[in-house]
Amino acid sequence: MMDDRAKTGITELDNMLRGGFMRGDAVLLAGSAGMGKTTLGLEYIINGITKYRENGLYVTFEQLPSQIYRDSANFGWQLKKMEEEDTLRVICTSPNLLLEASDGEHLFDSFIDEVHPKRIVVDSLSHLAMFVPQNELRKEMYKFVMYLKTKHLSSLLLWESPGLMGQVQSITEEGISFLVDAILILKPVEIESSMRKALGILKLRGSDHDKRLTEYEITSEGFKLRKPFVEYEGIMSGSPRKILRVSEADLLKSGLIKRR
Template sequence: MDRTPSGISGLDSIIEGGFPKGRNFFLSGSAGSGKTILSMQFVYNGAYKYQEKGLYVSFEEPIEDIISDSSRFGWNIQKMVDEEKLKFLYFPMLKKDFEENVFDLLSTLVKQIKENKYQRLVIDSLPAFGMAFNDYNKMRKELFLLLHEIRKLNCTTIVITEKPSGDIGLTHFRVEDFLAQGLIMLHLGHTYRGIEVRKLRGTNHSTDVHRMRIGEEGIVVYPGDHPY
């Protein structure tokens, strides 16, 4: 199977060299656990190190904030944007007509991926996207259709979801892990950060929690080093 390396130190070696190419997985964890940073690192490394174009779709934070926060890690995001290797789209989901127009929005995404041959996609985040829906089943259906379409385009996709802190469930809607081809959990404790691969179809991985750090160059994973 072809792999899409994250380029994140320590992460690729625990997932047989990278994420299964063209598939999707969910990234869950509590607030501040590093979901946005990991996803940015995934698309930035794709553009900068692996010549793979990436699309970052935010329903949550404005693009300027994401770019300026990530620039702290020495990543020249603007250069990648100027060279058309990275693209950011922001859809504030609080707009009144979001739910009526969601079909157009999702077909715009699919069209963009097709036309520009994006090979990496991030959706940040599913709970923000889901908030715009009054009808939960409609949201699930739209999400499922979107993932189905993207699957055909060979674009490796991270869908960010969240784990409410203190909640025993792993993900916001509690269905994501069944829908997705993989689930990665980020752990945030008082004194540690960790990462755990819960599920990754087609991949031989352990389900250990590995220590993770957010340092000056972004996320670093320490394979086999238990965080607590």
């Protein structure tokens, strides 16, 4: 029987997700430029193929596949070989074509027939906003998300979110957050004049999850989660402060409290 979770294959992230994403769910991965959305997306697809025998589609609007093959090779991921083995398709297209269909046939149907994927990454869905009027975007996104669900695909939808640089007010201006089942954010954090990266799970419909913002790095092997930022508060507001932890002994010593 198939596990009800689609594991990312990144142990620490799967632990935060209490086992992985819920299978068949649409997950929004939001972050500003350079935060590693593409790397995490690729790793999710590659781990699916290599660790769990779940084939995948990687859809790119921005980068040509040739760039993705090259960048992936730097992490030791051989995408071309996976394509030759019919476990993966890297699809490059224009975002407006996602919304088109002829005689009920969607752009992805032939690729789905070729590799029978269980996972899909769309890099990045925010490009659709350039082609769809603001008042129709939510409806079009809903149609697209429902298409993915009908095909039983566990999807990771990347979203360029410049607003995550400073104080987080909303993930998307378009109300897309309500259409998806889970939301992960990748956020830069400035601590003691150095740039660090934080991952947070804002929403995971139907499951408990780790609520702590956790530090991560992009290493030569891919996405690596470190420790939660337990010593800081105000990270989401863009103004992190170290939490002062004062022991009773310190307070007694300072005279702020008296021995009972």
